[in-house]
Amino acid sequence: MAHVLSLNVGSRVETDKSDLGHTGIGKQPVSGPVEVRAPGPRGEGGSGLVTDHVSDLRFHGGDDQAVYAYAREDLDEWGAELERDLPPGLFGENLTTAGVDLTNALIGERWRIGDALLRVTSPRIPCMTFVRVMGVKGWMKKFIRRAVPGAYFAVVESGRISPGDGIEVVDRPDHKVTVGLTFRALTLEADRLPDLLPASADLPKPVLERIERRDAYGAGVDD
DSSP states (O other), rough: OOEEEEEEEEOOOOOOOSSSSEEEEOOOEEOOEEEOOOOOSSTTTOSTTOOOOOSOOEEEOGGSSSSEEEEEEHHHHHHHTTTOOTTTTTTSSSSESSSSOTTTTTTTOEEEEETTEEEEHHHHHHHHHHHHTTTTTTTTHHHHHHHHOEEEEEEEEEEEETTOEEEEEOOOOSSOOOOHHHHHTTTTOOGGGGGGGTTTTTTHHHHHHHHHHHHHOOOOOOO
């Protein structure tokens, strides 16, 4: 059964691994429920979990990145490759899931967890703080090439999520735009950006702007 294996939140921690001098990336498992709600627009709102800290609001947090999930199965594959233990929350994920394929989740897909309703919005794009925290040579390239990024969610209905809660996919849109496809289009396969358009109603504004710029200026001039 698909479920939340670990529910993770972070506190502000002072560090030299972030350009800001502090970070909330190191999430720690909690034993009880956490209230989840829409935090507000990007640049103003932080995490969708009320006790969770987000440091750099320029690139993280906000309504379209309210909750981040990563699969335990994918963490285990990374752990085998890196020959190290990867505890829940290390990747900065709020939800460490089990029994669900996040990479093949559809943009716009809706998940009922606890009494909250979440909507898949986009993949996670790795930042330099993540790279420095991992301390793995070539981590940015490794993460991008494997294309198993985990998924961001918006909060459609507020509620409480607890460790062990089941995950029910209650709606899947009528297109084939997955988290994995979106990640590849935003990283190494920019020629596939137009393939994301069927999911435009659920994609974050920055992703739509990437697609528009490519349409306007043509392949080879993408940022």
